[in-house]
Amino acid sequence: MIKRTSQDIRRLNRFEVLRRFYAGSGAMSRQDLAAATGLSFATVANLTSELLEAGVLVEAGHEDSSGGRPRARLAVNADRGALIGVDIAETSVHAELFDLALEVRHSVERPLPPDDVRPADVVEQLAACVEELLRVSGVPRARVLGVGVSVPGMVEHEGGVSAFSPYWSWHEVPLRALLDERLGLPLRLDNPLRASTVAELWFGAGREVDDLVVLTLRAGVGAGIAVDGQLYRGFTNSAGEWGHTCLAIDGRLCTCGNRGCVEAYVSTRGIARTWRELAPGDERAAGPDDAATVAALARAAAEEDPTAAEVIDRTGRYLGAAVANLVNLLNPRALVLGNQVVDLLGERLLTATYEAVTRHALPLPHRAATLRRSAVPHNAVTRGAAAFALEGFLDDREVFGPVSRMRRPRERRDGGHAGPADAEA
Numbered sequence: 364m365i366k367r368t369s370q371d372i373r374r375l376n377r378f379e380v381l382r383r384f385y386a387g388s389g390a391m392s393r394q395d396l397a398a399a400t401g402l403s404f405a406t407v408a409n410l411t412s413e414l415l416e417a418g419v420l421v422e423a424g425h426e427d428s429s430g431g432r433p434r435a436r437l438a439v440n441a442d443r444g445a446l447i448g449v450d451i452a453e454t455s456v457h458a459e460l461f462d463l464a465l466e467v468r469h470s471v472e473r474p475l476p477p478d479d480v481r482p483a484d485v486v487e488q489l490a491a492c493v494e495e496l497l498r499v500s501g502v503p504r505a506r507v508l509g510v511g512v513s514v515p516g517m518v519e520h521e522g523g524v525s526a527f528s529p530y531w532s533w534h535e536v537p538l539r540a541l542l543d544e545r546l547g548l549p550l551r552l553d554n555p556l557r558a559s560t561v562a563e564l565w566f567g568a569g570r571e572v573d574d575l576v577v578l579t580l581r582a583g584v585g586a587g588i589a590v591d592g593q594l595y596r597g598f599t600n601s602a603g604e605w606g607h608t609c610l611a612i613d614g615r616l617c618t619c620g621n622r623g624c625v626e627a628y629v630s631t632r633g634i635a636r637t638w639r640e641l642a643p644g645d646e647r648a649a650g651p652d653d654a655a656t657v658a659a660l661a662r663a664a665a666e667e668d669p670t671a672a673e674v675i676d677r678t679g680r681y682l683g684a685a686v687a688n689l690v691n692l693l694n695p696r697a698l699v700l701g702n703q704v705v706d707l708l709g710e711r712l713l714t715a716t717y718e719a720v721t722r723h724a725l726p727l728p729h730r731a732a733t734l735r736r737s738a739v740p741h742n743a744v745t746r747g748a749a750a751f752a753l754e755g756f757l758d759d760r761e762v763f764g765p766v767s768r769m770r771r772p773r774e775r776r777d778g779g780h781a782g783p784a785d786a787e788a
Contacts, residue, residue, distance in 0.1 A: 376406060381419075393407050393411055413757075414757075441464035445468070447460055447507060448749030449492065458471050479532060482533065486541050486545055508549070509548065510542075510546065511558070512551065520596075523538060523551075529607075530582065550752075553600075556579055556603040558747030558750075559579055559587050573589065573590075574591065574693075574696045576695045581704060584605070585605055588695075607619050628682075629685065629704065633681075660674055661709070672711070679712050680715060686716060687724035691728055705737070
């Protein structure tokens with residue numbers, strides 16, 4: 364059993380307090396926060412005091428109390444600074460600039476090379492995205508509180524290392540150190556599974572339920588897990604690699620090197636392969652890339668092509684069987700499906716998936732779970748990555764305290780350097 368330190372507990376409590384502000388609750392009093400989170404009033408008072416000092420929260424008027432002094436209402440200070448969220452996908456880098464209310468202000472996307480991607484390729488395109496965001500928005504670098512970066516595969520988020528990415532054959536790549544040399548901004552790294560889950564906790568299904576699984580379905584496939592409203596990372600931060608669990612013994616070869624993985628059947632690559640298998644002479648099934656092929660599949664199904672419809676239905680059966688395993692194993696209150704595959708194939712895929720879940724899941728956990736499409740606006744991964752950047756900014760303040768702009772940036776605990784945002788705080 365892992366023992367949590369007082370700092371761990373404090374970070375979890377702060378996450379829960381912040382979540383209530385970003386989950387659509389608007390301005391809240393400390394009493395409201397204590398009731399909503401289950402934390403003691405003293406704990407809430409201490410945490411909100413620190414968030415006020417950091418400028419993340421501001422007082423937003425008062426409300427009457429029964430017989431006592433009016434209660435101060437607190438709200439997020441959207442103008443405190445800027446955050447950048449970056450989604451490094453298998454084929455592109457998508458970056459967005461947010462205000463502190465996590466509202467998107469500007470977006471930019473750049474492609475990655477079609478073949479095996481090197482760390483230098485990612486660093487170059489990501490740095491170009493950040494520079495373009497700052498140029499277009501007119502936001503000074505000193506106003507950027509942090510950059511959250513989502514990179515596919517297994518990530519050591521504390522050390523900022525891409526431990527393993529099967530798509531590019533990366534092993535132990537010190538990505539944060541490489542980015543720090545180019546950007547000179549505070550950085551937080553994690554993967555799209557956890558970024559999407561945080562976005563759901565703050566802006567989506569997690570506003571209603573505390574136990575949920577968030578499924579990422581694109582070139583890579585995985586499951587982010589939240590238990591009691593908290594992100595579940597696992598012992599080595601690798602929880603959620605559901606895409607690399609076995610769906611078919613001795614089945615298709617997967618990018619990870621194993622056979623029969625869920626990802627080999629329900630990712631864009633897997634769906635494109637299914638279409639080619641069912642329609643070997645159909646030129647539409649051989650698009651310039653897998654995403655384009657799946658988009659063509661969606662168009663063909665909309666035109667009532669029977670083979671295209673069968674491809675989507677078969678994908679739904681694969682997906683439903685794999686989702687039923689999660690229902691039986693984790694007993695979540697909600698399962699959220701999102702990203703590229705769901706956006707392209709829509710309701711037909713969801714219907715086929717739900718029917719398969721009903722067939723394969725045990726009755727009791729199945730009745731407790733709802734299957735829904737993600738309703739997080741814009742890109743859930745970049746929004747979650749920006750939330751990680753905000754957490755990093757607050758963690759660094761806790762370790763170092765406010766830093767004078769006239770003083771030399773102190774070395775951060777991750778081995779990088781405190782950025783301009785640390786000096787401004």
